[in-house]
Amino acid sequence: MSGLRPAAAATAALVATLAIAAALLAVGGYSPGVAFTALARGAFGSWDLFVSFTLVRATPLLLTGLAVALAFRAHVWNIGAEGQLHAGALAGVAVAIFLPLAHPLLLLPATLLAGAAAGALWASVPAAMKTRMGVGEVITTLLMNFVALFLAQFLVQGPLREARGVFNQTDEIPAAARLPTLLPDTRLHLGFLIGIAIAVALWLYLTRTPGGFRIRAVGASVRAAEVSGRFRAEPVIWRAFLASGAIAGLAGWIQVSGITHRMYEGLSPGWGYTAIAVALLARLHPLAVVLTAIVFGALSAGGAAMQREAGVPDVWVRGIEALVILAVLAVDKGLQVLGRRGSRA
Amino acid sequence: MPDFAVLSSFLVAAVGLAVPLALAALGETVSERAGVINIGLEGSVIWGALGGALGSLAFGPYMGLLSGALAGAAAALLFAVFAVWLNTDQIITGTAVTIGSLGFTGAVFQSRFGTTGVALDLETVPLRELPLLSRIPVIGPALFDQALTAYLAYAMVPLLAWFLFRTRWGLALRAAGESPEAAHAAGVPVVRTRMLAVVFAGLMAGLAGAHLSLVHTGTFVENMSAGKGFIAIAVVVLGRWRPGGVLAAALFFGGAEALQFALQAFDADLPYPLFLALPYVLSLAALAGWFGRSRAPEGLALPWPKRGPQS
Numbered sequence: 278m279s280g281l282r283p284a285a286a287a288t289a290a291l292v293a294t295l296a297i298a299a300a301l302l303a304v305g306g307y308s309p310g311v312a313f314t315a316l317a318r319g320a321f322g323s324w325d326l327f328v329s330f331t332l333v334r335a336t337p338l339l340l341t342g343l344a345v346a347l348a349f350r351a352h353v354w355n356i357g358a359e360g361q362l363h364a365g366a367l368a369g370v371a372v373a374i375f376l377p378l379a380h381p382l383l384l385l386p387a388t389l390l391a392g393a394a395a396g397a398l399w400a401s402v403p404a405a406m407k408t409r410m411g412v413g414e415v416i417t418t419l420l421m422n423f424v425a426l427f428l429a430q431f432l433v434q435g436p437l438r439e440a441r442g443v444f445n446q447t448d449e450i451p452a453a454a455r456l457p458t459l460l461p462d463t464r465l466h467l468g469f470l471i472g473i474a475i476a477v478a479l480w481l482y483l484t485r486t487p488g489g490f491r492i493r494a495v496g497a498s499v500r501a502a503e504v505s506g507r508f509r510a511e512p513v514i515w516r517a518f519l520a521s522g523a524i525a526g527l528a529g530w531i532q533v534s535g536i537t538h539r540m541y542e543g544l545s546p547g548w549g550y551t552a553i554a555v556a557l558l559a560r561l562h563p564l565a566v567v568l569t570a571i572v573f574g575a576l577s578a579g580g581a582a583m584q585r586e587a588g589v590p591d592v593w594v595r596g597i598e599a600l601v602i603l604a605v606l607a608v609d610k611g612l613q614v615l616g617r618r619g620s621r622a
Numbered sequence: 623m624p625d626f627a628v629l630s631s632f633l634v635a636a637v638g639l640a641v642p643l644a645l646a647a648l649g650e651t652v653s654e655r656a657g658v659i660n661i662g663l664e665g666s667v668i669w670g671a672l673g674g675a676l677g678s679l680a681f682g683p684y685m686g687l688l689s690g691a692l693a694g695a696a697a698a699l700l701f702a703v704f705a706v707w708l709n710t711d712q713i714i715t716g717t718a719v720t721i722g723s724l725g726f727t728g729a730v731f732q733s734r735f736g737t738t739g740v741a742l743d744l745e746t747v748p749l750r751e752l753p754l755l756s757r758i759p760v761i762g763p764a765l766f767d768q769a770l771t772a773y774l775a776y777a778m779v780p781l782l783a784w785f786l787f788r789t790r791w792g793l794a795l796r797a798a799g800e801s802p803e804a805a806h807a808a809g810v811p812v813v814r815t816r817m818l819a820v821v822f823a824g825l826m827a828g829l830a831g832a833h834l835s836l837v838h839t840g841t842f843v844e845n846m847s848a849g850k851g852f853i854a855i856a857v858v859v860l861g862r863w864r865p866g867g868v869l870a871a872a873l874f875f876g877g878a879e880a881l882q883f884a885l886q887a888f889d890a891d892l893p894y895p896l897f898l899a900l901p902y903v904l905s906l907a908a909l910a911g912w913f914g915r916s917r918a919p920e921g922l923a924l925p926w927p928k929r930g931p932q933s
Binding site for chain 1: 659661704708709710711713714715717718719721722723724725726728729730732733844849852853855856859893894895896898899902903905906909910911923
């Protein structure tokens with residue numbers, strides 16, 4: 278498949294989404310023109326808005342989007358990035374607060390490792406249930422999300438609660454555990470570059486290594502992969518789960534380390550779910566995830582402006598995300614039908 | 623006897639919390655028997671809650687239940703058009719329907735009642751005591767002093783068992799779920815059967831949502847479905863895809879949810895969020911087979927007609 282067709286399909290899906298969203302906005306009594314102008318201005322209106330809002334909001338979406346893309350490539354339906362993200366954030370905060378390392382070159386890597394490990398650990402439960410007991414991962418990863426949310430709630434209300442004891446949040450993490458900002462006078466932090474580095478690494482892994490080939494082979498067909506006699510699918514499925522969970526875990530900790538500097542209830546507005554739209558729009562291609570994460574980062578940044586300037590509640594953005602997924606599915610279906618007609622002719 | 627009172631109020635709470643799970647899970651049982659897993663069930667629940675609230679404001683609580691059920695069915699129809707008719711991936715489609723439903727119910731609610739989050743005060747569906755049955759000690763008031771939704775859930779159990787296992791339509795539906803190829807060869811309209819099954823599940827999930835807003839709370843809050851649709855899917859597995867088992871499993875989960883209230887009556891310092899997590903942990907344990915294993919319909923979540931090899 279040439280590189281242009283997926284790009285054209287993704288564009289078609291986006292255009293369809295915008296058209297449907299415009300129609301729905303009109304039905305809802307809003308002016309689509311005013312809403313979209315506000316959205317675009319909020320996301321791209323100035324260099325500072327683009328860097329400090331759009332790119333900053335794209336960062337957790339980039340990481341969770343990569344996590345989902347990798348898992349889906351192996352046909353591991355990890356709907357649990359949201360939970361893995363929370364696990365990673367909690368572990369990172371715990372290490373940052375309790376580990377007596379004052380130097381950033383020691384503390385930062387330790388916290389990043391902890392975040393990734395916790396995300397992988399959270400993903401290992403559904404992985405074990407799938408490989409050992411044959412339980413589908415869709416429901417298990419979803420249920421693990423809720424367990425993670427309540428665990429986070431418990432920890433920030435109890436054991437990890439700030440020393441002041443005023444709000445349900447942790448203390449601020451020490452300076453040595455904070456990711457440095459990339460550009461002076463902006464909020465953009467090193468986490469964005471980490472995300473891009475992981476995207477490139479994943480792309481190289483999937484296309485240039487035997488391990489990556491196996492992930493794609495298992496994704497195409499578990500049975501074919503096993504019948505061909507070259508390898509067993511189970512370790513590949515484990516690897517996809519753990520790597521996906523680790524990247525999602527990083528997403529959570531990187532958000533705390535780079536932006537919020539504390540953990541609290543409701544850290545994520547549902548990035549782990551938006552990540553599915555991000556990954557699908559990118560056709561599960563790691564490099565394309567960078568672009569689609571920025572698209573959704575813009576949607577999120579612009580959503581706030583849309584609420585402020587056009588009076589459109591920002592929950593609309595969640596609805597638009599769902600429209601993107603459905604549009605991608607429908608465009609795919611259309612291409613398949615066209616492809617079949619074309620091959621018959 | 624204070625212990626007796628605690629037990630009694632625990633059972634009342636358990637049944638009340640079990641009813642929405644039972645309704646949604648009974649519907650999903652039919653859908654999964656037909657071979658379709660609908661992760662968008664959560665979306666049907668939240669549309670049911672909002673549809674119930676809006677319908678109740680306009681026409682009273684009973685019409686609210688109806689409009690909630692219809693709203694849930696509409697969300698399921700959208701899912702069915704994609705996942706069954708267009709044959710898109712059931713998991714991804716269901717996830718999209720859930721995300722979109724949580725977003726758009728919020729949008730509709732805010733456009734109607736403002737973004738500040740007014741507390742809606744809805745007229746609730748009254749509880750109706752069944753004569754004689756409600757006099758049974760301990761379980762009587764819990765099971766038989768409930769709203770219409772609970773009695774619908776009870777009635778659905780024998781009805782669905784009869785339909786699924788004693789009628790030709792039920793046989794055709796199960797065939798579509800076990801082996802769509804064979805069902806198709808035998809003349810069963812697989813696509814139409816599956817679509818109807820999914821929409822029925824949406825109707826029931828919508829009713830479950832309407833129970834949340836019109837029986838359980840008397841208000842609508844954004845995201846109030848709170849994963850009930852997902853737990854219902856776990857309840858189907860725990861109930862082994864059989865209506866009687868599903869009702870029993872729903873009561874078990876209702877009990878797990880009600881436990882927090884009973885335990886807090888004894889000790890207010892217990893970590894509240896951990897009890898909120900309990901039903902989800904139990905769902906996982908149930909899926910892991912700690913309470914016995916059983917087999918899912920053979921064709922569950924698989925595309926029909928089969929897709930060609932991927933390019």
